[in-house]
Amino acid sequence: xxxxxxxxxxxxxxxxxxxxxxxxxxxxxxxxxxxxxxxxxxxxxxxxxxxxxxxxxxxxxxxxxxxxxxxxxxxxxxxxxxxxxxxxxxxxxxxxxxxxxxxxxxxxxxxxxxxxxxxxxxxxxxxxxxxxxxxxxxxxxxxxxxxxxxxxxxxxxxxxx
Amino acid sequence: xxxxxxxxxxxxxxxxxxxxxxxxxxxxxxxxxxxxxxxxxxxxxxxxxxxxxxxxxxxxxxxxxxxxxxxxxxxxxxxxxxxxxxxxxxxxxxxxxxxxxxxxxxxxxxxxxxxxxxxxxxx
Numbered sequence: 130x131x132x133x134x135x136x137x138x139x140x141x142x143x144x145x146x147x148x149x150x151x152x153x154x155x156x157x158x159x160x161x162x163x164x165x166x167x168x169x170x171x172x173x174x175x176x177x178x179x180x181x182x183x184x185x186x187x188x189x190x191x192x193x194x195x196x197x198x199x200x201x202x203x204x205x206x207x208x209x210x211x212x213x214x215x216x217x218x219x220x221x222x223x224x225x226x227x228x229x230x231x232x233x234x235x236x237x238x239x240x241x242x243x244x245x246x247x248x249x250x251x252x253x254x255x256x257x258x259x260x261x262x263x264x265x266x267x268x269x270x271x272x273x274x275x276x277x278x279x280x281x282x283x284x285x286x287x288x289x290x
Numbered sequence: 291x292x293x294x295x296x297x298x299x300x301x302x303x304x305x306x307x308x309x310x311x312x313x314x315x316x317x318x319x320x321x322x323x324x325x326x327x328x329x330x331x332x333x334x335x336x337x338x339x340x341x342x343x344x345x346x347x348x349x350x351x352x353x354x355x356x357x358x359x360x361x362x363x364x365x366x367x368x369x370x371x372x373x374x375x376x377x378x379x380x381x382x383x384x385x386x387x388x389x390x391x392x393x394x395x396x397x398x399x400x401x402x403x404x405x406x407x408x409x410x411x412x413x
Contacts, residue, residue: 263344265318265337 306395
């Protein structure tokens with residue numbers, strides 16, 4: 130009477146029939162060809178331009194840190210990973226609602242802000258601000274900085290990929 | 291937000307008005323804008339003038355004046371810019387921003403009308 134044998138069963142996949150591992154694009158992190166001095170200059174310019182910016186983190190969409198100018202003791206690696214998480218959420222929202230590419234995401238806590246801006250398909254700019262920061266000004270200036278960073282990164286990308 | 295739209299529309303009815311905005315000076319974001327021209331982006335003006343309001347509030351605090359801003363007048367070559375923080379409880383942290391043409395406006399009248407608009411604005 131038992132029908133257990135009729136139920137579908139999982140069988141072990143034969144080695145050799147497994148799909149090949151996904152080929153991921155090369156990470157931006159650790160690429161020595163990037164123009165680091167020019168990138169640092171852009172990041173410091175943004176911090177000087179807007180009072181209340183604690184620092185900026187440039188990270189890849191893979192969550193790996195490229196460079197940063199944080200001085201408040203926050204861990205830049207953690208922030209690069211968080212930025213990629215916010216990007217992932219934003220991208221999902223964009224695709225579900227048919228609103229297109231991710232542009233910007235801001236988290237406001239009791240003591241400050243974290244804003245993440247898309248630079249290009251590969252990189253993100255995260256900005257950490259105090260609670261008293263003029264967010265409207267940040268939203269006016271940061272996309273310009275992101276566009277300049279995109280130019281700097283695009284100059285390098287074709288050579289390495 | 292009907293009330294806000296009416297207030298901004300009334301502000302644009304002031305003689306010589308070029309643009310008007312209601313701005314949150316804790317963030318610099320606009321709650322509403324009216325008017326403006328191709329060259330004048332009111333959201334940029336709002337973010338910039340947020341710093342003006344904050345600087346003045348900080349100065350008042352540093353001088354221990356225990357007072358508040360009624361309005362701020364900025365005179366340009368061809369325009370007057372009026373900033374009026376909202377004084378009622380519901381408008382805390384907000385200010386009205388009005389740009390008027392110097393040649394077409396009556397400053398005293400514009401200031402008086404902006405006060406009336408601010409007093410009647412309930413959010």
